[in-house]
Amino acid sequence: MPRFPNLDHENELKSQGYEFIAGIDEVGRGALAGPVVAGAVILPHTPNLPWLELVRDSKQLDSRKRESFFELITKEAVAVGIGIVPSQVIDSINILKATKLAMMQAVEKLPKQPSFLLIDRVTLSQCPLPQRGITRGDKLCLSIACASIIAKVTRDRMMEEFDHIYPGYGFAQHKGYGTGTHLSCLRKLGPSPIHRRYFAPVRNIITSQNTPALKGRDVVQTEFPLS
Numbered sequence: 713m714p715r716f717p718n719l720d721h722e723n724e725l726k727s728q729g730y731e732f733i734a735g736i737d738e739v740g741r742g743a744l745a746g747p748v749v750a751g752a753v754i755l756p757h758t759p760n761l762p763w764l765e766l767v768r769d770s771k772q773l774d775s776r777k778r779e780s781f782f783e784l785i786t787k788e789a790v791a792v793g794i795g796i797v798p799s800q801v802i803d804s805i806n807i808l809k810a811t812k813l814a815m816m817q818a819v820e821k822l823p824k825q826p827s828f829l830l831i832d833r834v835t836l837s838q839c840p841l842p843q844r845g846i847t848r849g850d851k852l853c854l855s856i857a858c859a860s861i862i863a864k865v866t867r868d869r870m871m872e873e874f875d876h877i878y879p880g881y882g883f884a885q886h887k888g889y890g891t892g893t894h895l896s897c898l899r900k901l902g903p904s905p906i907h908r909r910y911f912a913p914v915r916n917i918i919t920s921q922n923t924p925a926l927k928g929r930d931v932v933q934t935e936f937p938l939s
Contacts, residue, residue: 717767717857721846722755725828730842731757732790734826735855736818738811739770739863744898744914745881745888745907746871748802750814751862752793752822753785755855761788767857769850770864782865785858793821794866803910812836818859832856878904 722733738750755764763784770778786792795817802810815836819826829836829843832850836843849856868887875884881897881904888894888906890913898907898917907914 716765717769717850717852717854719755719759719854721830721844721853722855725830726757730828732824732826733828733830733855734791734793734819734822735830735849735853735857735859736815737832737850737856737860737863738814739860739867740888741807741811742890743888743908744890744894744911745799745883745904746874747796747798747867747906748807748810748814749797749863749867749870750795750811750818751859751866752791752795752815752818752826753855753858753862754790754792754822754824754826755858756788756790759788764854767854767861769857770860771850773861775868778861778865778868781858781861785862789858791822791824791826792862793818793823794862795819795821796866796870799906799908802908806910807908808834812838818863830855832860874904874906878906 725733732754734752734754736750736752738748740746740748767781795814797810797814812834816839819839826841829841830849830853831843831845833845833847835845846853850860871887872884880901882893886894895913902921903909903914903918909915909918
């Protein structure tokens with residue numbers, strides 16, 4: 713396995729005549745709160761961008777590097793799309809379906825129609841475009857790694873905003889994942905409107921405390937930019 717993401721998959725598809733190849737990835741699938749977010753990125757056909765050699769899966773980069781790459785990808789990519797599915801929808805349709813819905817949204821929001829999709833782990837049966845699911849795609853495929861950065865930075869910014877709307881949970885620090893601090897705050901405060909109530913840790917706390925789902929906290933409708 714190559715050490716870093718590369719363009720092997722993209723170059724293979726270009727040799728077969730595919731022009732606009734979109735890499736797709738998601739973040740937030742395992743979080744207890746907040747949305748699942750997907751990114752889709754179409755890189756230039758013959759990218760001559762030295763910084764691309766430094767791109768890694770978003771989980772392997774610190775926040776400063778992710779922010780820097782986010783700006784570069786947004787500026788230099790042929791197209792970028794973002795899909796966002798909130799916690800209420802995740803609860804209603806399950807996380808796998810919500811993940812695929814976010815990916816579909818990201819593809820639909822690309823300003824240029826892709827001719828082929830490279831997707832981390834899954835495939836989108838509801839999408840008619842030719843596609844390939846790649847295990848560990850965010851570590852192997854450069855387009856997917858770029859998409860992971862777009863999704864991660866977008867979601868992190870949303871969780872930092874939610875930290876102001878619903879203070880006390882530490883969303884800006886743990887981004888909704890099930891850390892010890894997060895679970896401690898959840899037991900103390902009860903679930904916020906952005907917690908995923910059908911995820912076992914949240915559901916168990918609701919059941920054990922026998923608290924109303926919102927515990928007196930008002931739902932705040934918030935609009936977030938998609939790019």
